[in-house]
Amino acid sequence: MFPTVSMSAHVLRFKWEIDNARRELKRRGLSSASTWWQDTLRCVGGGNRVKIGDHRKSWDVLKTAAFLEERVSESAPVLDIGAFASELVCVLHRLGFTNLVGVDVDPHVRLMPFARDIRYEVANFMETPFEQESFQAITAISVIAPRRVFHRVVRLLAPEGRYNGCAAVRNGLEDFL
Numbered sequence: 001m002f003p004t005v006s007m008s009a010h011v012l013r014f015k016w017e018i019d020n021a022r023r024e025l026k027r028r029g030l031s032s033a034s035t036w037w038q039d040t041l042r043c044v045g046g047g048n049r050v051k052i053g054d055h056r057k058s059w060d061v062l063k064t065a066a067f068l069e070e071r072v073s074e075s076a077p078v079l080d081i082g083a084f085a086s087e088l089v090c091v092l093h094r095l096g097f098t099n100l101v102g103v104d105v106d107p108h109v110r111l112m113p114f115a116r117d118i119r120y121e122v123a124n125f126m127e128t129p130f131e132q133e134s135f136q137a138i139t140a141i142s143v144i145a146p147r148r149v150f151h152r153v154v155r156l157l158a159p160e161g162r163y164n165g166c167a168a169v170r171n172g173l174e175d176f177l
């Protein structure tokens with residue numbers, strides 16, 4: 001049985017919203033996306049080995065960060081699903097969140113920035129070792145199988161916990177839930 005859930009949806013409608021979100025992330029000093037020169041260094045074997053972020057996800061990252069910033073304590077446990085190469089967990093760290101966990105099936109997730117401050121776990125989210133009700137907030141941007149993820153999220157969220165997921169929904173919310 002699922003607890004009572006309140007839900008809202010925000011819809012990205014225009015490309016300029018993505019560009020505005022990227023500018024806002026930069027203005028606030030939160031942008032963690034790899035730059036062209038970091039990409040070049042990576043190609044020749046230098047710098048961080050993980051390309052962080054995707055310009056097309058700027059709006060999702062900014063909206064999710066703002067959602068958590070308004071509703072969740074900086075010391076609350078927060079889980080980011082699909083953390084490999086995700087900019088979100090880095091942005092949350094820059095916002096001052098101190099109890100961050102990133103989970104991904106890709107073992108390179110351990111090479112992500114801020115690994116001393118963020119606990120990165122290599123695991124299939126559907127089979128994680130996390131205890132029930134262990135997170136105050138859970139995020140998932142562009143995660144495959146959002147319906148299955150949502151059912152697992154409900155078990156991991158603490159009472160009054162927050163979930164923020166972003167997915168491409170083409171045929172209505174029935175596909176999402």
